[in-house]
Amino acid sequence: MRRTGPRAMAARAMAAAMAGAILLASPATAAETSAGTRLAGPTLLGSGTTIVPIRLNAGPAPHRGARAELVIEGLAFDAPPGALYQVSLRGPNGRRAEVGTISFYNETAPGYGGGGAAVPGGRRVFDATEALRRLGGAADALVFEPTAGVVGPGVRVRTDPAARLRFSAVTLRWR
Numbered sequence: 001m002r003r004t005g006p007r008a009m010a011a012r013a014m015a016a017a018m019a020g021a022i023l024l025a026s027p028a029t030a031a032e033t034s035a036g037t038r039l040a041g042p043t044l045l046g047s048g049t050t051i052v053p054i055r056l057n058a059g060p061a062p063h064r065g066a067r068a069e070l071v072i073e074g075l076a077f078d079a080p081p082g083a084l085y086q087v088s089l090r091g092p093n094g095r096r097a098e099v100g101t102i103s104f105y106n107e108t109a110p111g112y113g114g115g116g117a118a119v120p121g122g123r124r125v126f127d128a129t130e131a132l133r134r135l136g137g138a139a140d141a142l143v144f145e146p147t148a149g150v151v152g153p154g155v156r157v158r159t160d161p162a163a164r165l166r167f168s169a170v171t172l173r174w175r
Contacts, residue, residue, distance in 0.1 A: 036071060036173030040142060044166045045085070047159040049145045056089070056139040056172065058132045066174045070099050070128040070142075074168025080104060081163040083146040089131050089139040096143060097131035100124070104165075128172065142170060 039054040058068060070087070084103050088096040102124055132139070146157045159165075 036069075036171035038169060038171050040170040042074075042166065042168050043170075044164065045144050047146070047161050047163075049143060051090070052142040052144070052170070054139060054142055054170075058137040058172070062174050066129075068128040068132050069173050069175055070126045071171045071173060072102075072124045072126075072167050072169075073122065073171070074166075075102070075122045075124060076166055077104065078164040079160050079162040081146070081159050081165050083157050083159045084149050085165075086143075086145045086147045087126065088143040088145070089128065089135055090141040090143050091135035092138055092140050095135065097134040099128050099131045100126040101147070101149075122168075 039056060040052050043050070043052055061068070070089075072087070081104050084101050084105075086101050087099045089099060090096050146159050148155050148157045
């Protein structure tokens, strides 16, 4: 029987750390806190669900009231994707916790009246504090899933394969 709860999770986290697991996103210095910890590098999102492996053990917040921010940098696309993208963290147990949704409906791609492929600012910032709390502070993947924004019978999400939706980096920082 596998035990659950805070003590059991802490014991498993300690065992993983002792076994040589990489612990990221547990800020130790003020500089690391403001700059963030890099979780993923350049990634191309597919037309279906894209799972980006990460190693994240956020540990306790660096100070009382600290908020975890997930920052996606360098968002770009070549054609309008035609869908929203739900962004979630996935815990080691496979459970997901939603962080937010990215919309490209107000953005313009090259050849569609815009000057460049990058999303204006090319950056999205999400408050990931609650998602990390729900996952016990640990995540093994970022999940990007196209969505229509509504659910129900007959609702299908179709993304444009020519979109070539991508980002350059994802970081986690504490504020």
